[in-house]
Amino acid sequence: MRYVIAVTALMLFGSAAYSADIVTMPTANQLKAGQLDVAAYYLMLDFPAPQPQNVKYGTLYYGVTDAIELDAHWADVDNDKSSLVLVGSYKVLSETLKLPDLVVGVRNLAGTETTNNPAISDDSGDRSFFVSAAKTYFVGEQMGAPPLVRVHLSFGTGDWTLLGEERHKGFFGGLQSLITPKVGAIGLYDGQDLITGITYMPPNSGLTVKGGTYGKHQWVGVSYAKQL
Numbered sequence: 424m425r426y427v428i429a430v431t432a433l434m435l436f437g438s439a440a441y442s443a444d445i446v447t448m449p450t451a452n453q454l455k456a457g458q459l460d461v462a463a464y465y466l467m468l469d470f471p472a473p474q475p476q477n478v479k480y481g482t483l484y485y486g487v488t489d490a491i492e493l494d495a496h497w498a499d500v501d502n503d504k505s506s507l508v509l510v511g512s513y514k515v516l517s518e519t520l521k522l523p524d525l526v527v528g529v530r531n532l533a534g535t536e537t538t539n540n541p542a543i544s545d546d547s548g549d550r551s552f553f554v555s556a557a558k559t560y561f562v563g564e565q566m567g568a569p570p571l572v573r574v575h576l577s578f579g580t581g582d583w584t585l586l587g588e589e590r591h592k593g594f595f596g597g598l599q600s601l602i603t604p605k606v607g608a609i610g611l612y613d614g615q616d617l618i619t620g621i622t623y624m625p626p627n628s629g630l631t632v633k634g635g636t637y638g639k640h641q642w643v644g645v646s647y648a649k650q651l
């Protein structure tokens with residue numbers, strides 16, 4: 424019973440601790456029925472010209488049932504090439520005292536090509552598959568309250584839908600933490616880049632403001648979570 428209360432408390436702390444989205448990387452963080460999470464990101468790219476210099480990225484996550492989630496990821500690279508990637512996932516297990524959350528999913532359901540580069544356009548249109556697990560550990564004295572750490576581990580097939588680079592192949596994952604009820608941090612590896620970030624949740628707003636690094640690039644974003 425204490426663990427049920429603890430996990431419920433964790434979810435109430437908001438999307439910094441239990442977000443559907445960690446900068447586009449698949450995880451076992453899954454919304455429940457009727458929950459909606461929308462986010463907008465801006466990636467400042469550290470590529471030499473004439474390679475892309477920025478990406479505008481938007482995500483929408485929706486919990487169809489407690490086990491099924493459907494997502495849409497929209498990207499616009501240098502205001503030149505835009506694409507929409509659809510993602511579906513299914514929760515196989517829900518976290519308990521001994522077991523992790525376990526989710527299986529498919530990225531790029533529609534087989535959308537996300538780049539104009541002919542060398543990799545065929546790869547960018549491939550579907551990719553993933554299995555993700557996550558387990559939450561409370562490291563403070565009070566069960567169910569920050570600070571806490573969520574450990575992520577996934578295994579997937581190659582995903583070429585972002586920046587024409589292969590991600591999510593083999594093992595990937597990392598750590599997601601909630602330091603206080605308002606402030607969180609992430610350190611993750613997506614198979615291509617190390618992702619770092621700090622998140623801040625204004626109280627009683629449903630908003631999360633976030634920013635960090637994506638390999639040698641930088642990113643900022645804001646998300647909004649709501650129960651419909």
